Amino acid sequence: MIFGLVGSPNKGKSTFFSAATHTGAEIADYPFTTIKPNMGVSYIARPCPEVELGVKCKPRNSLCRNGIRQIPVKIVDVAGLVPGAHLGKGMGNQFLNDLVEADLLIQVVDLSGQTDLAGNPASGFDPSEEVKMVKEELASWISEIISRHINKISKRDDGVRALTEVLSGFKPTENQVSTAAERCSLPTYRITWDADAIKAFSRRFLELNKPIIVAANKLDKSKPGALAELKKKLAGITVIGCSAAVELAIRKAEQSGVIEYNANLASDPIKILKEVSQEQKIAIEYMSRYVSEHGGTGVHEILDMAAFGVLHEIAVYPVEDENKFTDHFGNVLPDVFLMPSGATALELAGKIHTDIAANMLYAIDAKKKIRLQKNYMLKDNDVIKIVSAGKKG
Template sequence: MVVIGVIGKPNVGKSTFFKAVTLLPVKIADYPFTTLEPYKGQGYLVIECIERRFNVKCNPRSGVCRNGYRYVPIEMIDVPGLVKEAYKGKGLGNKFLDAIRNADILINIVDIAGSTDENGNMVTPGSYNPLEDFYWIEEEVDLWFFKKVKSNLNKVKRKIKEEPEKIFDHFYSIVSGFKIKREDIFVALRKIEKPLSEILESEELLYKFLKILRSVSKPIIHAANKVDLHYGKMFYNKAVKEYPDKIIVPTSAYIELGLRVLDMEGKIEYIPGTNDIIIKSNDPYVRTFIEYAEESVLKEFKTTGVQTILNIAIFNVLGYIAIWPVAREDLKDTKGRTLPDVYLLPPGTTVKDLAERIHSDLLKDMIKAKEITTGKFLNKEDKLGHNYVINILTKK
């Protein structure tokens, strides 16, 4: 399952964002270190269901399908609020560091309205410049990674001295615990254009290399949160100009959470990631909230940005694809359920990888696969594409 880490200062809206995408109750209050432990929860990526392509009705085994939109489970981690020098253990730094080890990507929640200072204390909106928070949060992650690797380097250097031909393997033994793949290291080496032996002998080169490696294996994108406030829009426009190389998505976790709660209560009908809202209640506060949502965010940005940034993280940055495995050409599984599963899989996934993911015995008996939409037959080593509907054919 894809793992997304939610990071940022205290009081920037991390817990609100987390609650909106998981609906798992967590403590929400306006003081530093509201989240005292990393929270793990199941969030949902909302994508168009493939049922529309075939004019059928799906029966999901996990998640749900509403109005042609499939809610695909993903793992979310809400980590404790960061302060500067968290990598040294300040604030709740160590808890934060442990929490992001297994994340595939990190979303930095920035209070773009400038209503929290650098320590996460509440201040008058617009009185703090939030543009710094796009930079120093990334730096904390990079310094933590550098510190962790450096602490194990001397032990590994001794092994490298004894077996210089295994330098790559020994270095990989340090970073593999951070969910870093071998290919990530090769990509980082190509970018820095220096041999690993030279990198390990220079702290300056090592930091530069690890910064690249972290950006490859655990990229950080940014949610410009509280954009519904006046100063939020002003600072968001400044941030986009200041950091043209960063992915910055305007968000309002407050409005997203409100819409989802009203939807759950049956007072509105709302599909996350859209601006289509049907009011089903006569309660005055419902209409007032919807009017605020439309005027402050939806008219200008089309969505609250919460679902948008999840989709960007998984599909655009990580390059994952959605695959719909079926046991029969009529789109059913062995129990007669229609399109019961959808897998989010990394780029480069092959038919063989999918078969192994479904069941190891399936790989043993597999002959080939068929993509149902096109009718094309695929071999074991053929790579899969986004929204492929795959029927794996076996000897039995």
């Protein structure tokens, strides 16, 4: 799974990226600090079945901390988007291509209103304008791609197939393309759409292909009520407040061994481990108060919400031994796979190996020890053994 960080310049994308991936990205108080995309790995969290099954897991494709399974997701942090980006303004549009593969976009906005659309200092700037602008720029980018190929598309009978091919970089399903066209009441047999129709289609396609979640950043210096106001203005979009700067400061202090951070503890989530200066003590007390008051910094809440709340992914654990919950080598609950909700046991088999799917007989629910049909619809947190005629799953 890939999340793309988008937004206008100077909103805190690279700060969010560094805080989430625990790697350094260049951060500065001026627009266009980021030019080349930063790529990194972060984790989304789910309760590990080791707790309910009373076993100790040995993860291979993920991590487990205090009974919480941490599943890797890729994050890409790109240059800031400004009005006219699709025409080459600002850092141009080449970096838009870095977003093409993202499954979801996290738009970082400045909730404090202290930067404008170009990332320059402002006061009382309305962050909902940033969301509108980014949507328009991304839709224009898609429109440009379609317009470039419209002659070729119009010669094909099956417009859905033709568009799916032209937009193949986005890895769209034909269903996304046909639904977007239907929602604009546009015919898809031998497409002869004008510029307005292409734009309308692109907006709908964007909604389906790149769902957006809004990270209302700089909450630490925003006015009270700003978050509620933004949520009201962006009704229909998931908006979560966060302070990427506080998360980054905590992670840095943790990495240097000064503190221990346990986000799950309501009181005293930050423990001081070393002798610290008065200045550090004040900073740590501030961070501690901030996370206690807000129930965290919002950064990981946003990542979890993106995967499980917006994309509706589920976490499924394939095993080879349904009694010991192990793989071939005896690793307990070794792998966790993210699957789209509605995925079947057969689709899980396909994700393990095409041969296993081809020869699949049935599946076993390892928690309940019951046999499941190939078309069994997987549930979040399922532990599943695939039984196939050739190999065992």
